Amino acid sequence: xxxxxxxxxxxxxxxxxxxxxxxxxxxxxxxxxxxxxxxxxxxxxxxxxxxxxxxxxxxxxxxxxxxxxxxxxxxxxxxxxxxxxxxxxxxxxxxxxxxxxxxxxxxxxxxxxxxxxxxxxxxxxxxxxxxxxxxxxxxxxxxxxxxxxxxxxxxxxxxxxxxxxxxxxxxxxxxxxxxxxxxxxxxxxxxx
Numbered sequence: 001x002x003x004x005x006x007x008x009x010x011x012x013x014x015x016x017x018x019x020x021x022x023x024x025x026x027x028x029x030x031x032x033x034x035x036x037x038x039x040x041x042x043x044x045x046x047x048x049x050x051x052x053x054x055x056x057x058x059x060x061x062x063x064x065x066x067x068x069x070x071x072x073x074x075x076x077x078x079x080x081x082x083x084x085x086x087x088x089x090x091x092x093x094x095x096x097x098x099x100x101x102x103x104x105x106x107x108x109x110x111x112x113x114x115x116x117x118x119x120x121x122x123x124x125x126x127x128x129x130x131x132x133x134x135x136x137x138x139x140x141x142x143x144x145x146x147x148x149x150x151x152x153x154x155x156x157x158x159x160x161x162x163x164x165x166x167x168x169x170x171x172x173x174x175x176x177x178x179x180x181x182x183x184x185x186x187x188x189x190x191x192x
Contacts, residue, residue: 012048013111013123015107025102031188041178049086049089056081070145080130080170087173087174088127090181091119096119098181126169130170133162134163141159
């Protein structure tokens with residue numbers, strides 16, 4: 001799961017993070033157009049998120065198939081990656097709005113900038129925390145199945161809490177980055 005998240009983040013730093021910067025000197029056209037910048041945000045978001053969702057789910061499904069993981073792990077990793085991708089894309093766009101580079105000649109230079117490195121650090125941290133939050137419950141369920149022992153109510157509450165925290169983190173990152181990124185985009189001045 002973490003590996004699939006890192007692969008998605010490395011693709012996103014190359015294609016999602018530079019979305020605003022690639023507008024270049026024509027950003028003033030976007031800013032002065034009668035179309036709200038919120039619409040630009042969502043169009044770029046979905047253009048980036050849908051292929052990453054397809055690729056990510058395919059990657060995690062094929063990997064889990066070859067590793068012969070349990071059905072529980074197959075479903076958990078697919079569902080978790082689905083939500084993590086929304087966070088990765090929103091985070092990439094928000095950091096891209098925070099550190100635009102309208103003068104870059106190529107998108108690879110944008111990805112190698114300070115903003116790109118910051119985005120990768122934030123993504124790795126985000127994916128790492130989600131993975132850690134889900135590692136303990138997975139271990140408990142695996143050991144319960146291995147020893148054929150039922151889970152106690154305390155274990156169930158810990159599992160639900162841990163999965164709930166992971167879900168809340170992914171939704172929180174998506175929501176915060178989207179709201180902050182759109183506000184920052186709308187507040188940007190045209191000074192190119």
